[in-house]
Structure formats: C-alpha cells, structure tokens
Amino acid sequence: MENKRQFKRILLKISGEFFQNKGKNLYSESLEHIISEIKTVYGMGVVVGVVVGGANIIRGAKDSKIRGLPQDELDELGMQATLINGSILSTCLKEKGIPNSVLSAIPVSSSIGELYNKVRMENLLSQNHMLIFVGGTGNPYFTTDTASVLRALQMNADVLLKATKVDGVFDKDPLTFKDAHLYKEITYKEVIDKGLEIMDLTAFSMAWHHNLLIIVFNATVSGNIEKVVKGEEIGTIIEGGNNG
Numbered sequence: 001m002e003n004k005r006q007f008k009r010i011l012l013k014i015s016g017e018f019f020q021n022k023g024k025n026l027y028s029e030s031l032e033h034i035i036s037e038i039k040t041v042y043g044m045g046v047v048v049g050v051v052v053g054g055a056n057i058i059r060g061a062k063d064s065k066i067r068g069l070p071q072d073e074l075d076e077l078g079m080q081a082t083l084i085n086g087s088i089l090s091t092c093l094k095e096k097g098i099p100n101s102v103l104s105a106i107p108v109s110s111s112i113g114e115l116y117n118k119v120r121m122e123n124l125l126s127q128n129h130m131l132i133f134v135g136g137t138g139n140p141y142f143t144t145d146t147a148s149v150l151r152a153l154q155m156n157a158d159v160l161l162k163a164t165k166v167d168g169v170f171d172k173d174p175l176t177f178k179d180a181h182l183y184k185e186i187t188y189k190e191v192i193d194k195g196l197e198i199m200d201l202t203a204f205s206m207a208w209h210h211n212l213l214i215i216v217f218n219a220t221v222s223g224n225i226e227k228v229v230k231g232e233e234i235g236t237i238i239e240g241g242n243n244g
C-alpha cells in the first residue's frame with residue numbers, strides 16, 4: 001500500500017476539538033492553523049469539502065449518559081452545534097478570501113447556509129466554492145464521522161482526511177503510552193480486528209463497504225494537509241479489502 005497519489009478532491013473531517021477556544025470566543029489557535037492549511041490546498045486548485053463536528057459543545061451519546069437526558073434530544077442539539085462551528089469556519093474562510101458555502105442536513109437560516117442538495121452541491125463546486133457540510137447526517141444516533149463518509153461518497157472525494165491532534169492511528173493512546181506504535185498503513189479489517197478506535201463503527205463500516213480511502217493525520221503540524229494532498233506519506237492510510 002503506497003501512498004504515491006495526489007488528491008484533487010478531498011473531504012476533510014474537522015472535529016469540534018479544533019474549535020475549542022479556552023474562553024476566547026470565535027478564536028482557537030488550532031482552528032486558525034487549519035484555516036491557513038485549507039487556504040493553501042484550496043489555492044492549489046484542490047476541491048475541498050469539510051465536515052464539521054460539534055463535540056466541543058455537545059456529545060449526544062456521552063452527555064446523555066452523564067446527565068441522564070434522552071440521547072435523541074441531545075443529538076438534535078449536537079447537530080445544531082455543528083452549525084455554529086461550521087458558520088464560524090465559513091466566516092473565517094471568507095475573511096481569508098476563500099469563497100465557500102454552508103450546506104446543512106438540518107434547517108438553517110438563509111443568512112448562514114442552505115439545505116444540502118446534490119445538484120446545488122455540484123453547482124457550487126463548479127463555481128469553485130469550498131463546501132462546509134453541517135448538521136451531520138440530519139438524524140440522531142449518528143455522528144459527524146458518518147456524515148463525513150456520507151458526504152465524501154456524495155461528492156465523489158478521492159479521500160477522506162480525518163484531522164486529529166496526534167500523528168495518526170496508534171496501537172494504544174500515544175498521549176498516555178510513550179511506546180505507542182504508529183501504523184503507517186492498515187487495512188479496514190485490521191482496524192476492526194485490533195479494536196482500534198478511529199471513528200465510530202457505523203461510519204467505519206460504511207467507509208469499508210464503499211472502499212473509501214481514509215487518511216488519519218495530525219492537522220496541527222504545519223504543511224501536513226498540503227503534504228497529504230501531494231501524496232507524501234503522512235499519518236495512517238486505511239484501505240484494502242472490499243467486503244465490509
């Protein structure tokens with residue numbers, strides 16, 4: 001499995017942790033960093049779609065266990081949270097001169113974006129707009145990981161790039177274990193067999209079923225998105241097999 005390919009059409013998944021801002025509203029260093037990285041690859045002519053998470057505000061399943069509240073109701077709030085993050089991203093990108101549009105799986109004010117629709121998506125892409133997908137899948141009990149697989153397939157992306165704050169997929173938590181091993185390449189089956197947590201199983205099995213190439217990489221390191229797009233071996237490549 002060699003990553004000697006260049007990607008022309010990418011779906012980037014940015015989780016809510018990149019929006020966490022320690023009291024500084026509308027600003028986080030990791031978000032500013034990722035925005036400048038996106039600007040570089042957009043400037044290279046790469047077609048970019050971004051799925052935005054919302055776990056910095058609400059994590060439906062986890063918060064429901066902690067608070068004893070119904071998960072489906074918290075999930076609705078979680079989807080709204082992605083709308084807030086996506087709108088912040090959109091505004092910041094516009095400020096940097098990157099034309100972009102917010103496409104939502106849930107109702108959204110027209111001053112922020114519009115409901116997802118495939119024809120509209122293709123129209124916007126042909127106008128060189130970067131796309132920010134919000135609202136997850138539009139349904140409770142799912143996550144934005146599943147939304148990222150869904151949108152990657154719908155926009156026919158070459159690859160799903162999952163941005164993280166560590167270097168890729170490890171055999172154990174690299175923040176806790178100094179001897180954690182980074183996988184450069186791994187198959188979907190190995191991910192399941194080893195019980196590695198890359199994304200939730202619904203999302204992962206959907207990616208496997210459609211043989212969607214996934215690269216998990218450290219988006220806090222300068223130049224990494226550009227390197228991944230140019231085919232440099234950054235992070236962990238997940239592919240192989242087609243029997244999900």
Ligand code: UDP
Nearest residue numbers: 016053054055059060075078136137143144
């Ligand atoms: N969510 C949902 N359906 C979806 C996507 C998201 O109900 O299709 C809710 C769910 O509560 C989830 C929250 O939105 O916990 C935030 O999304 P996610 O946890 O995927 O965010 P991330 O971890 O990527 O920041």
